[in-house]
Amino acid sequence: MAIRIRDVFGAALATLALALPAFAGAAFPDKPITIIVPYAPGGGADLLARLVGQKLSERLKQPVIVENHGGASNTIGMGLVSRADPDGYTLGLATPVFVMAPLGMKKKPYDPIGDFTPVAMIGFTPLVLVVHPSVKAHTVKEFIALAKANPGKLNFASLGQVTTQGLAASLFNQMAGIEAVQVPYKGSAPGVRDLLAGNVQYMFNALPSMLGHVKAGKLRGLGVSGAKRAPELPDVPTIEETLPGYRVTTWYSFVAPKGTPAPVVELLNREVNEIVKEPDVADKLQKRGVTSDPMTIGELEAHYKTEAARWAKVARDAKIQPE
Numbered sequence: 001m002a003i004r005i006r007d008v009f010g011a012a013l014a015t016l017a018l019a020l021p022a023f024a025g026a027a028f029p030d031k032p033i034t035i036i037v038p039y040a041p042g043g044g045a046d047l048l049a050r051l052v053g054q055k056l057s058e059r060l061k062q063p064v065i066v067e068n069h070g071g072a073s074n075t076i077g078m079g080l081v082s083r084a085d086p087d088g089y090t091l092g093l094a095t096p097v098f099v100m101a102p103l104g105m106k107k108k109p110y111d112p113i114g115d116f117t118p119v120a121m122i123g124f125t126p127l128v129l130v131v132h133p134s135v136k137a138h139t140v141k142e143f144i145a146l147a148k149a150n151p152g153k154l155n156f157a158s159l160g161q162v163t164t165q166g167l168a169a170s171l172f173n174q175m176a177g178i179e180a181v182q183v184p185y186k187g188s189a190p191g192v193r194d195l196l197a198g199n200v201q202y203m204f205n206a207l208p209s210m211l212g213h214v215k216a217g218k219l220r221g222l223g224v225s226g227a228k229r230a231p232e233l234p235d236v237p238t239i240e241e242t243l244p245g246y247r248v249t250t251w252y253s254f255v256a257p258k259g260t261p262a263p264v265v266e267l268l269n270r271e272v273n274e275i276v277k278e279p280d281v282a283d284k285l286q287k288r289g290v291t292s293d294p295m296t297i298g299e300l301e302a303h304y305k306t307e308a309a310r311w312a313k314v315a316r317d318a319k320i321q322p323e
Contacts (some may be wrong), residue, residue: 038077
């Protein structure tokens with residue numbers, strides 16, 4: 001009987017060993033990690049992914065490859081992430097558009113809460129409300145008065161209705177009680193070009209993308225959307241100083257496919273948190289207008305849920321219909 005028990009016990013152990021995840025047999029990582037960036041190369045999100053990816057490669061002693069898969073309001077790239085093997089070797093760079101884009105689609109490309117595992121936060125940056133120099137407004141208060149006096153005559157650039165730029169403008173317009181015409185572009189760069197040319201009058205965009213134009217006097221910054229003034233533009237007040245309750249930030253974070261093993265996610269969370277706290281990395285982020293903000297996995301998960309609910313309400317209030 002004792003032999004039979006040992007046989008049964010040994011067989012059970014063998015079966016359990018076969019059932020264990022592949023990563024249990026070797027230290028993670030033992031091969032290159034891929035970060036999918038759902039934007040074109042060269043933009044702010046891409047640069048941040050490469051900055052953190054390089055540091056992650058140094059710490060984990062494995063190559064970290066950044067792949068750009070832009071288009072369809074981030075859903076091409078983030079869709080690839082959601083369908084990747086949940087082994088920790090594929091990460092996605094998630095920004096607010098990650099939770100916004102599905103709001104405008106009848107056929108949801110993914111569920112931002114249900115199909116992904118939160119990994120780590122890089123940091124936050126405010127948006128800035130900028131106008132073409134021909135616009136006769138030098139403050140948020142003057143701009144609101146101008147827009148109210150000319151309903152439907154001002155145009156604003158966005159990357160689409162359910163993008164950070166589009167929904168930030170929709171929220172501003174709702175709260176300020178103004179009517180304006182949205183002009184969607186396929187990317188930030190063409191929208192900014194048209195704004196610089198005066199073909200549209202205003203735009204909300206991430207601070208790093210607009211900083212150079214504002215400092216050069218090519219665009220006029222009226223207000224930043226964060227809780228406090230941006231150190232890079234100390235003379236530009238917050239929008240909230242004029243429009244109480246208006247606060248919008250864009251953020252940069254990492255996600256993995258749902259089902260990625262918890263030990264792997266916890267390791268990646270610790271490593272990225274340490275990276276964004278490094279003085280040289282924090283300094284590079286700050287120079288791009290981004291404030292590093294390491295989070296636990298639980299804090300990041302709560303952040304995604306809060307953002308998803310908030311922007312869903314803004315989209316409903318703006319009567320945006322899924323297409």
